[in-house]
């Protein structure tokens with residue numbers, strides 16, 4: 001335990017007190033740059049995120065946990081590594097005793113998640129996509145660290161090289177912005193690639209879809225063949241192939257969409273086509 005006030009623990013000292021070498025096969029790359037660590041909660045505070053109960057995935061030695069405890073009423077941290085989970089309980093024993101910190105030892109893809117008001121995490125990159133798509137449907141604002149390339153694809157606009165299925169699926173749940181790129185040197189051990197912080201602001205989509213699962217399947221099918229026109233992209237996909245049938249009755253607006261390529265369509269366009277596919281395709285096929 002330490003007497004250091006919450007929010008100013010030295011990240012290197014935390015790593016030493018954790019008494020464990022980072023295992024990069026477990027995605028253990030720890031943030032050791034105080035300036036980056038201090039800015040992360042700021043991205044939440046400046047947009048007035050509700051910090052009543054912050055969920056952190058992957059606490060590690062606890063440098064970010066420490067910053068979160070300084071701004072949040074309550075924090076739950078999920079950590080898969082048993083030794084780091086034990087270290088977090090010891091390092092923040094006062095906050096655990098006060099009920100301000102809960103340490104859940106387990107895999108973020110499996111454990112029951114608490115009701116949280118925001119998530120702020122430096123994600124394990126090996127599972128960052130799965131974890132993000134487990135969190136996004138909760139409809140809470142988030143500040144998350146990803147590999148830069150992934151972050152840029154998530155935030156990309158239609159018509160850009162980075163725009164793809166990831167942009168549309170993430171954008172289905174939230175507005176996504178890259179707020180900062182983070183160099184490798186901010187971590188120890190350093191990851192192989194540059195990182196980036198993403199802020200997500202949940203919103204209801206400005207379109208409707210037949211159902212979310214069908215929409216996600218539809219996007220997967222059309223982006224697998226992103227260089228083809230939509231009509232050709234759906235032709236070999238059994239349950240939506242009715243849409244690619246030249247005899248299918250579609251109105252002029254949808255005809256235009258079917259002649260376009262996925263990379264140039266906006267989310268609302270995909271929603272229109274998914275609705276049409278739902279109506280003309282054979283869901284049993």
Ligand SMILES: C[S@@+](CC[C@H](N)C(=O)[O-])C[C@H]1O[C@@H](n2cnc3c(N)ncnc32)[C@H](O)[C@@H]1O
Pocket residue numbers: 026027028029030031032057058059060061062063064065078079080081084106107108109122123124125127
């Ligand atoms: C990139 S480190 C971040 C650690 C710390 N938050 C920081 O910023 O320095 C990711 C952490 O997630 C943990 N982790 C890896 N995979 C996990 C999973 N599937 N579920 C929960 N924690 C995981 C690792 O043990 C590691 O402590």
